[in-house]
Amino acid sequence: MSLTQRDASLRELMDDPACDPAKLRATLRRFETINRLVSRWGRVYRSRIRPFLATLDRPARILDLGCGGGDVIAQLAAWAESDGFDVEWVGVDPDPRALEVALNRPVPPRTTFLCADGSDLLAADERFDLVLSNHVVHHLTPAELGAFVGQSRELSRGIVLHSDIERGRLAYLLYAIGVTPFAPGTFLRTDGLRSIRRSYLQGELAGVLGTPWHVEKSARFRLLAVAPGTAGG
Numbered sequence: 100m101s102l103t104q105r106d107a108s109l110r111e112l113m114d115d116p117a118c119d120p121a122k123l124r125a126t127l128r129r130f131e132t133i134n135r136l137v138s139r140w141g142r143v144y145r146s147r148i149r150p151f152l153a154t155l156d157r158p159a160r161i162l163d164l165g166c167g168g169g170d171v172i173a174q175l176a177a178w179a180e181s182d183g184f185d186v187e188w189v190g191v192d193p194d195p196r197a198l199e200v201a202l203n204r205p206v207p208p209r210t211t212f213l214c215a216d217g218s219d220l221l222a223a224d225e226r227f228d229l230v231l232s233n234h235v236v237h238h239l240t241p242a243e244l245g246a247f248v249g250q251s252r253e254l255s256r257g258i259v260l261h262s263d264i265e266r267g268r269l270a271y272l273l274y275a276i277g278v279t280p281f282a283p284g285t286f287l288r289t290d291g292l293r294s295i296r297r298s299y300l301q302g303e304l305a306g307v308l309g310t311p312w313h314v315e316k317s318a319r320f321r322l323l324a325v326a327p328g329t330a331g332g
């Protein structure tokens with residue numbers, strides 16, 4: 100098996116509407132542990148989100164587009180609260196099964212989880228200071244990705260941050276070993292390994308997104324796509 104080419108033909112088990120609901124719930128709940136271990140939002144919070152919030156002279160609104168079980172918002176909300184920032188958080192996911200998991204976790208203060216996507220929020224005239232996502236980019240077809248990133252910019256009057264895996268052989272091998280204690284009863288092994296094979300290299304993602312997106316390596320095995328929002332002040 101080669102990782103030199105992105106394998107966009109692979110489908111993740113969790114994307115099957117008919118997948119085992121108990122395994123899907125367990126997978127979405129356990130994303131909290133996996134995200135803490137691999138997603139490195141602490142770095143993004145310190146390098147991008149905290150400095151941005153410090154420039155605002157009013158309460159901020161932050162959107163997690165494709166929030167899954169809601170754990171990324173919970174973690175970011177805890178950091179922002181301990182830094183004294185006044186933030187309203189919104190997490191949306193078009194999959195009602197993900198929303199059910201988000202709503203059944205302890206919901207942080209000033210946080211709303213909704214079953215929606217970017218086009219629903221634009222139609223409802225919702226706007227945010229910062230729009231972010233985690234592990235959504237590699238799931239999408241080229242047409243879906245174009246719509247997703249375009250909508251994320253239209254929804255933001257500040258910045259947009261999409262975080263995802265960078266494909267690589269070492270990431271694949273380390274994940275295959277490291278996921279073992281967390282995998283039973285979930286789709287984490289199959290879907291995580293497929294996710295890595297579906298993910299981009301830095302140059303590939305920069306090429307697909309085009310101007311004005313900037314794609315940086317935010318940590319080992321991580322890409323962060325950054326662009327200004329277009330919603331205006």
Ligand SMILES: C[S@@+](CC[C@H](N)C(=O)[O-])C[C@H]1O[C@@H](n2cnc3c(N)ncnc32)[C@H](O)[C@@H]1O
Pocket residue numbers: 130131134164165166167168169171191192193194197216217232233234235238243247
């Ligand atoms: C691998 S999960 C990641 C969930 C969560 N962000 C996390 O990091 O744990 C990918 C999520 O993207 C959502 N998704 C798929 N297409 C989407 C779209 N066009 N807009 C927003 N979310 C989408 C799926 O429903 C799924 O919950």
